[in-house]
Amino acid sequence: MGNELSHHWDVTPAVARKIQSELSNQVIREGQLGDIRYVAGVDVGFEDQGQTTRAVVAVLSYPRLELLEYGLARRPTSFPYVPGLLSFREIPAILDALEQLELRPDILLCDGQGIAHPRRFGVASHLGVLTGLPTIGVAKNRLTGTHDEVPDEKGAWVSLLDGDEEIGAVLRTRKGVKPVYISIGHRIDLASAVDFVMQCLTRYRLPETTRWADGIASRRPSFMKRLQESGLD
DSSP states (O other): OOOTTOOOSSOOHHHHHHHHHHHGGGOOOSOOOOOOOEEEEEEEEEETTTTEEEEEEEEEETTTOOEEEEEEEEEEOOSOOOTTOHHHHHHHHHHHHHHTOSSOOSEEEESSOSSOSTTSOOHHHHHHHHHOOOEEEEESSOOSOBOOOOOSSTTOEEEEEETTEEEEEEEOOSTTSOOEEEEEEESOOHHHHHHHHHHTOSSSSSOHHHHHHHHHHHTOHHHHHHHHHHTOO
């Protein structure tokens, strides 16, 4: 799934920031979606006190949101924890997990930022540009920008702003719970990204894509039981 924009990962933070700034010009901020049959969630965690990076890509049917396949990859962590540069720490393992899949996802929902990032190139944008896949950033926390209070109603959202630039949406996915931060990753516009996240919700704060990827990565008993019942474990 790589392309000519691939680059080295074992670089200094200064070089990583330069790569982000250069590749951010490749982000497509408008919709280029075809028929969506397979939607994937991406989750990354760390084991062995951070020495091992673990990535899961969970592929669900759309719009039924039933798990069809998943890829799980581990590799030695090769980049330090630096805020704003998490893609250099996480994406190598994500690419390994993607390579394990037989189904090619039509869109990726990433647990992290897209263009709602100081250099407009968070993990969702970085992954989208490298793979060519449409991506959406669905982050649990704000990295940059300011916003007004979000009405306490499911589906309500306000703009996330950096000065006068709209860099994302702060979306209430469930009444009475904290909102999530949606941003363009690649090959999608913001309104479509918000709508798509809403279509991937059930009764929880996070979309099913994220919940499945995290559940598999964490080996949560309820998800492992569902995996066994489906014959995918």
